[in-house]
Amino acid sequence: MASMRILIIEDDREAASYLVKAFREAGHVADHAADGEDGLAMAMDGPYDVLVVDRMLPKKDGLSVIGELRAAGKETPTLILSALGQVDDRVKGLRAGGDDYLPKPYSFSELLARVEVLARRRTAGAPETVYRVGDLELDRLSHRVLRGADEILLQPREFRLLEYLMKNAGQVVTRTMLLEHVWDYHFDPQTNVIDVHVSRLRSKIDKGFDKPLIHTIRGAGYTVRA
């Protein structure tokens, strides 16, 4: 994915410098603001693709920063980081104008995957009706899936799983992201339920073809790419 400009608003210096470094290693440009006021000023002026905002910040809390940005007409996609991982807290964050929410402690691969999806959502134009990856084709209107010339029959849930993977083709999609977008649950499944669903889907999509399209990214999740 193309390089993004990311602003990290986080008061914990160690966590922030770790994030800046990790984003740079992933090929992105990352800036850091240590409190809510600086963060708001930088987010207002800078051409950022994504904001990563800690919920609890000195001077101005994260939700107020987002609220003021939105009030000023800035629609920069924003991911909220919070030590409060509870359901109601998540709802509050999204209601305040956040686009995604990640409870601490998080894995960087999870954060990276989510930030990349947020950034791309911004650059994407009108929603496509047909997704294509290699010789795989998914028609969102007729609900038909073709691999080359062969039609593949999918269960409704399998269709939605593939749809979400293909919508974010080329990007890493984590298990929790799949659970969130395909099942609309935000809890952490204790076992490998998502993996089983993906492997089922994979057996229908990739079995018998030379070139697999669904790839497992170790320690992170899955991606669909040609």
Add this chain to the structure above:
Amino acid sequence: MTAVLPREAVAVAKPGRIARLRTLFSTTAFKIIAAYLAIFVMFAGFVIGWLGFATQRLLTDQLTETITAEVRGIAEQYSIGGIRRLVEVVDERGRRPGASLYLVATFGGDVIGGNIGELPPGTLGRPGWIETDYRRAGEDAGDRPHRALAQVYGLPGGFRLLVGRDLEERDRMREIFGRGFRLSLLVALILGLIGAYFVTRRVLKRVDAMTEMSRRIMAGDLAGRLPIAGTRDELDRLAGSVNEMLGRIEALMAGMKEVSDNIAHDLKTPLTRLRNRAEEAMRNASSDEAHKAALGSIIEESDGLIRTFNALLMIARAEAGNQRENMAPLDLAAIAQSVAELYEPLAEEVGMTIAVNAAPAMVTGNRELLGQVVANLVDNALKYGRPAEGGGRVALTVETDGGEAVLAIADEGPGVAEADRGRVLDRFVRLEASRSRPGSGLGLSLAAAVARLHGGTLTLGEARSGAQPGLKVALRLPRLAHDAAAPPAA
């Protein structure tokens, strides 16, 4: 060895007494009694004062009437017989026992008759009513003068007549009333103080006993309870509810202790494992590949720890019961179906099936929490509910039962012994059989906490559908009344 008299104890006894008295004065009971005492004294003062005033008025009226009548009578005699007759009548009347006071004088002030020895000068100057000091005829100048109420009357011909009555009686009455008031004040004060002392001492004794007990409880004797006198009064009611509170606190503390013991065990174990792996990797791993594998397992271990922490937090939040704001009407059947669908491939992988039989049942709830709970229960059933002979079916049912919506998960596994059923709902409790398998031991506690948050219950029973007893976990929630009329789920 002989016992030594505790000298300090003797020394502090006296200030202790004073302090005791001081606390006695500052008690509520004492203050109330003091207030009543003040009201009583004010009331008594008012009654006695009013009586005294009325009596005085009555006496004065009588005196005035008598004097007026006498003046009239004497004036009549004067008009009949002139000044000579007048002096005769006055002298005669003045000699009677208990006589009024009389004085006849010329216009110039020369006394020509009567029984008054001495008056303050100028008394006869103006006709009308006066209160004046006087001495009777024959009394010494050194004697104490008396007081009298008198009328000075100007007779035709310039003579002056004074008729009066002594006021001794009236003043004595006033004194009697005054004394009565002071006496009743004193008696009320003494009785009030004695009463207050005994009442407050009785109350104080009980309060002191409570204070003493609560200090002991604060010092760590959590099993202690406040004494109850059995009189069913306010103090007993207070002690009763405090005792109930203490019971709850004791239970919570016991729970806390158990949890912290379990945390010590169940969190320290993976932490130790984590540390060991890191150490081992540092010592032994020679290749990049080995390092990566070690780091991978470390991350995995810490993920497990985070999961445990999250579950603990969720339980704590659910038990605090402050997530009601995120509740909305929802269909338990829809949750059951979506969770079953989520776990169906997993079940298939381990050779089991999930059968859903769900009728619409509306409840007010938090979809995330309920989804998590149902997922935990299904996960449990798939992990521990497998029959010995393999295969197995997990039955997920939703039905309504009167005012309740019941979601039940039944498996065909070994089940849970009746004695263990209450215990497995506690945090971190994992039956020995499951200890070797993954899991935090928090799934059922979370389910129970979420059930409580929704005003429902979680019960464990036998499924009895297979060869083995099986476990049936039932989540009963209060049903929304109008769901019977709701259209069946599309």
